[in-house]
Amino acid sequence: MGKVDDNKKQKKHTLLRAAFQLFTEKGFSKTTVADIVDRAGLAKGTFYLYFKDKFDLRDKLIAYKATQLFNDAHLELDKANVPTFEDEVLFMTDYIIGRFMTDEPLSQFVAKNLSWGIFQAEVSNGASVLPQAFFDHYLESLERYHVNCTSPSLMLYTIIELIGSTSYSCILKQTPVSMEEYMPYLHETLKKIIEVFTVKEDAE
Template sequence: MGKVDNNKQQKRDSLLESAFSLFINNGFTKTSISDIVKQAGVAKGTFYLYFKNKYDIRNHLIAHKASQVFQNAYHKLQNHPEITDFENQILFIIDQILDQLSENHSLVMLLSKHLSWGFVRNSLVYASGKDTPSIVTIFETMLQNSKNTYRSPELMMYMILELVSGTSYNAILYKEPVPLEELKAHLYAAIKLIFTQYQITEN
């Protein structure tokens, strides 16, 4: 990335981080574009070079943050070459995602309704902005290397991610019905059942 491109990326990232801080602290409705550019330290015209309006930057922000969470989890997986089984790789990534969310409740509030496969498909493909593979590409590669085959793998991942996002929100923020660490065993057992349900067995 050249100096000009790097400068553009820094301005875009600054706008996203400012929007994140303001949306979490002040709320989406009470945050204006003027607030965002002021905190980011850029001109208002710069905002419109990257985003159409406040709703657009919110959508990009969700994609940006979700991509970071997924990429961080995947990079940690790379430090464990002994985990070669597809299902164990997915469980490891999910565990890392939940740990990141547990450490940052602001992320939970932002992403709770957006960790679904449909969102991954539509947004994370273009969200990374770096020379790293998209989450979809990573998933497809892991799936190709799996010793098992699955019917409707995208639907399978949709079911899994909906389960994870739906059950973890209250467990992380309010420890209800149980704390996250206690929930994990039940959650992972349910995910394994989903894998079994979608796995194609040879006769």
């Protein structure tokens, strides 16, 4: 049973890798299901065992690549000596944007589509999208640093949406400015987001 499951998982990952290559090479609209299975070296019927259609594959691929990215960011954060919750958020943001800036295919595909809507769609289908270890660390950090957040999920939603939209505009379009020029403003905005969602205890 274990080998069967491993084989299924491998085929799904092969299709995802092939789709990512083609979407970044040819574009989503010009890529067909036939192109994907041909690149993957699998039968066309195999595609429909895992995905409803090309659009379903695209959404799962965005979630898959984003999950890998957040996992990598979490691993790097664990190695770093970060003193505050605010610094953790800035560290994660810098890592994710740094990856987008040095990996054009990832930036073209994920930065453009990185949104809470994609995460929620996949979660509703039973998938674990935001890595559990990452989300657990986020909640633990709020507690460890005594950050009284009114809505942790909503704050994370706001941060993810901001990172995705600014990365797409500033990295891919250089609009309204380059990412390097925008980074100081992004940092200050993230600090304000944390402030907005944080309830400060009244001084005794």
